[in-house]
C-alpha cells in the first residue's frame with residue numbers, strides 16, 4: 001500500500017483515532033501523523049505508547065501543514081473543535097470526521113470550514129466497548145464498512161483520497177446520504193444501544209434480584225446487553241442527543257412491536273410468538289452469509305477469545 | 307471423576323441433551339446412557355454420530371431400568387413426556403429436567419411422578435443459539451451455573467447425586483426456590499431475549515431501510531441482538547408462555563425506564579442520559595470480575611473465534 005497523505009492530524013486520541021494510527025502505520029498510508037487530545041493525561045499516555053509520530057499540545061499546532069485532519073472526538077464536541085482549528089487549516093487540505101451521527105456533525109462543522117478546504121464526513125462502522133488512547137489496534141477496521149457522506153459538489157479527488165485511506169486501513173467503503181445514514185444507524189446501532197442500556201438499568205434497579213445474582217446468573221442475552229451497555233457514556237449521550245429524531249422514531253416502532261408481543265404472551269398466543277421468532281432467524285443467516293459475523297457458537301463467556 | 311449413575315436416560319436429543327452426553331462421557335459419570343427423541347430423523351442422526359450408547363425408539367424403552375431420567379424437551383412438552391414415561395419409571399429412580407422455566411415444569415411434571423421416584427428439577431445456565439442433536443459439545447457446562455430447584459422434603463441423596471453429576475460435567479451448582487429462579491431468569495435471560503427478538507423484527511419491518519442494509523451495516527449492538535434472536539422459536543415460545551408473569555413484570559419495568567430515557571432524549575437532558583449510562587457500566591465490571599465473561603474486546607465479527 002502506498003502513502004495517501006503526507007501529513008495527517010488526529011484530533012482526539014481515543015479508540016477510533018488510535019486504531020486509525022496503528023492501521024495507517026501498518027500500511028504506510030501517511031508520512032507523518034500528528035495528534036492532539038484535550039487532556040494532558042491522554043497526551044502523556046500517547047507519548048508513552050508511541051501513539052502518533054508527534055503529539056502536540058494544541059489542536060492548532062497539530063493541524064498546521066496537515067493534508068488530512070480527522071476529528072475523532074464525541075459528536076457533540078465536533079463543532080467547537082472545528083471552530084478552534086478553522087484558521088489554521090492549510091488551503092487544499094481535507095477535513096473529515098468519524099462521528100457516529102452525520103447530519104448533526106455536518107451542520108455543526110461545515111460552517112467552520114474555510115474556502116479552499118474540503119470537508120468529507122465519514123463513519124467507520126467498527127468499534128468495541130472500550131475507549132481511550134490505549135484501546136486501539138491496527139485490525140479494528142479490517143473487513144468492516146466505512147461510510148463516506150460527501151456533500152453534493154464535494155471535490156472528487158478529496159473523496160477518492162479519503163476512500164483510499166480507509167481501504168488502506170482495511171475497510172470497505174461506500175457513500176451514503178447523511179439522513180439515510182442516520183436512519184440506518186438508528187436501526188442497526190443507536191436504538192439497540194439504548195435498549196441494552198435500559199435493560200441493564202432495569203436489572204440494576206430490581207431490589208428483589210440482588211446485583212450479585214444478576215451478575216452471577218447473567219446468561220446469554222443479558223450478558224451481551226451488559227457488554228453493549230459498557231460503552232462510553234459521553235459518546236452515547238452525544239449520539240442520542242444529536243440523532244434524536246431517527247432514534248425516537250425507531251424506539252417508537254420498537255415499543256409498538258414489544259406491546260404486540262407482550263399481548264401475545266398475556267393472551268397465550270403461541271402461534272404469533274413462534275412466527276415472529278422464526279422470521280427473525282432469517283436476518284441472522286443473512287448477516288453470517290454477508291461475512292459480518294461467524295456462525296461459531298458464542299460460548300457465552302468469551303471462551304474462544306482467550 | 308467416578309461414575310454417579312449406572313444408567314441415565316436422555317429424553318429429547320437437542321443441544322442440552324447432546325452436550326450432557328458428551329460431558330458425561332468425558333468424565334465417565336454414567337455407565338450406560340440411553341436416548342430418545344420424538345422424530346425418527348433425530349434418532350437416526352443420533353445413531354450416526356454416536357450420540358448415546360443406545361438410541362431407543364420409544365421413551366418408555368429408554369427409561370426402563372434407568373437410575374436418572376433427564377427431560378430435555380421444550381418446557382411446554384415436559385408434562386406430556388412425564389405422563390408417557392410415568393408407568394415405566396424404576397422405583398428409587400430420579401427424574402430431572404433442564405427446562406428454562408421451573409414453576410411451570412414442576413406443576414406439569416410432578417403429578418406424573420409415582421411414589422418412590424424422586425423429582426429434582428434443574429436448569430443449566432448454558433446454551434448457544436444453535437439447536438438439534440449435532441449442536442452439543444462436552445465443554446458447554448464448564449464453569450457455568452446449574453441451578454437445582456428441589457421441592458421441600460426432596461430426598462437429599464437424590465439431590466446430592468444430581469449435584470455430583472452436574473459438577474462432574476463442569477458446572478457450579480446452587481439450589482434455588484422455583485419462583486425466585488423464574489424471576490431471576492426473567493431478568494437475566496427471558497426479557498432480554500424478547501427484546502432482542504423485537505428489535506430484529508422492527509429492523510426487518512422498516513421499508514425505508516432495506517433488509518440488505520440492515521444486514522450489511524449491522525454494527526455492534528444490532529449484530530448481538532440478531533444472534534440472540536436466532537435462538538430456537540419453539541423453545542422460546544414455550545419459555546414466554548410458561549414464565550408469563552415474571553416476564554411481563556420485567557418487560558413492564560423495562561418499558562417504563564425506556565419511556566423515561568426517550569423523554570430525556572426528546573427534552574435534550576444529557577445529564578440524565580450520561581448518569582444512566584455510567585451506572586450500567588458497573589454491572590459489566592461485576593460480570594467480568596465474576597469470571598462470567600472476558601474483557602477482551604469483541605471485534606464485532608467473532609474474529610477471535612475463527
Ligand SMILES: NC(=O)c1ccc[n+]([C@@H]2O[C@H](COP(=O)([O-])OP(=O)(O)OC[C@H]3O[C@@H](n4cnc5c(N)ncnc54)[C@H](OP(=O)(O)O)[C@@H]3O)[C@@H](O)[C@H]2O)c1
Pocket residue numbers: 012013014015016017037038039040042072073074075077081098099100101123124125126127128129130131132133232234235239
Ligand atoms: N467507539 C465506537 O464504537 C465508535 C465507532 C464509530 C465511530 N465512533 C465515533 O468516534 C468518535 C470518537 O469515539 P472514540 O470511541 O474514539 O472515543 P474515546 O475513546 O472516548 O476518545 C474520545 C476522544 O475525544 C476527546 N474528547 C472528549 N470530549 C471532548 C471535548 N468535549 N472536546 C474535545 N475533545 C474531547 C477525548 O479527549 P481526552 O482523552 O483528553 O478526554 C478523547 O481523546 C465519536 O464521535 C464516536 O461517535 C465511535
Ligand SMILES: NC(=O)c1ccc[n+]([C@@H]2O[C@H](COP(=O)([O-])OP(=O)(O)OC[C@H]3O[C@@H](n4cnc5c(N)ncnc54)[C@H](OP(=O)(O)O)[C@@H]3O)[C@@H](O)[C@H]2O)c1
Pocket residue numbers: 318319320321322323343344345346348378379380381383387404405406407429430431432433434435436437438439538540541545
Ligand atoms: N438452548 C439453550 O440455550 C437452553 C439452555 C438451558 C436450558 N434449555 C432448555 O433445555 C430444553 C431443551 O432445549 P435444547 O436447546 O436442547 O432444544 P433443541 O436442541 O431444540 O432440542 C429439543 C429436543 O426436544 C424434542 N422435542 C421438541 N418438541 C417436542 C415435543 N413437543 N414433544 C417431545 N419432544 C419434543 C426435539 O425432538 P426432535 O429432534 O425429534 O424434534 C429435540 O430432541 C428446553 O426445555 C430448554 O428450555 C435450553
